[in-house]
Amino acid sequence: QSVLTQPPSVSAAPGQKVTISCSGSSSNIGNNYVSWYQQLPGTAPKLLIYENNKRPSGIPDRFSGSKSGTSATLGISGLQTGDEADYYCGTWDRSLSGPVFGGGTKLTVL
């Protein structure tokens, strides 16, 4: 059971927008920055969003992040088949004294 809760799967058609939620507590999301990672099949995770809503160089603006209270959301617009992947949220947890990740959400682009 992951400390951060994500939906197991989401799906949408090409060109549409999808959001992925990440729910935590005051011990983690409520008082720390949230990051998001994309893991394409058979590859290592890749940082998509850091500090709630910032994109590293090279990440297209189709990817966006937001945080409110103890929840965070990843948005992906203009969906492409190449976006099919597992997506993970992450942050620091004060109670566990370590980083924590969500259980992951599998995105299917229909």
Next chain:
Amino acid sequence: EVQLLESGGGLVQPGGSLRLSCAASGFTFSMYAMIWVRQAPGKGLEWVSAISGSGGRTYYADSVKGRFTMSRDNSKNTLYVQMNSLRAEDTAIYYCAKDPRGQLESFDYWGQGTLVTVSS
């Protein structure tokens, strides 16, 4: 270009030991905290351990505390994790990753991973 290259994975019997390495290049290694994250087959990401840039501070997940020891050799730009008393549930791909801001909140570069299989 930042590169992280893990090595040392393999098949080990329950109760055995293994040392993983992560060779870093393309950045000033000693300036950055680093972590190990693992992913069991078909499962999500689990943080294993973290170490400060100097190596003076280490942090461990409860699941590995007392069994795993993380270290670094800044002169060799290499990260290590010594894994003892291995269990079947330690079977996973182990990734090393770089922490750009020292807050253990986000990790900007990841290695390709090395597979550890604990089985008799």
